[in-house]
Amino acid sequence: VALTSGRRLRKVVGTFADLEAIAGKTGDDYLRVIVRSDARAGLAEDVRELFGENTVDVMIQTDADVQLGLDPRAHETRSPKELFREYLAEKKVSDERVLALFDDLFEEEHASAPA
Structure with missing residues (x-):
């Protein structure tokens, strides 16, 4: 079966305010979202609410992670x-x-x- 179309997988990184600013502007792309924020209950759900069903993955990157140089996806390898x-x-x-x-x-x- 030949593929005739597809959807991009885009990584979006920013604070919750940054993400709010681009909500509705990501088109049909699937999204892997990294939120730079303090962890709090419901944050991932709030991000999914911004981008809807196109949200594939939500990772939270705290200030401590950034200072330590921790990559939230480093475990994948x-x-x-x-x-x-x-x-x-x-x-x-x-x-x-x-x-x-x-x-x-x-x-x-x-x-x-x-x-």
């Missing part, structure tokens, strides 16, 4: 094991049995998941 190992290090858990249990459970879940 790392394996679940790497992410869990980093989490354990942050929590100061150094028991290798916990990581081994995670590996076992992860493998078990993915072995039984439908293809």
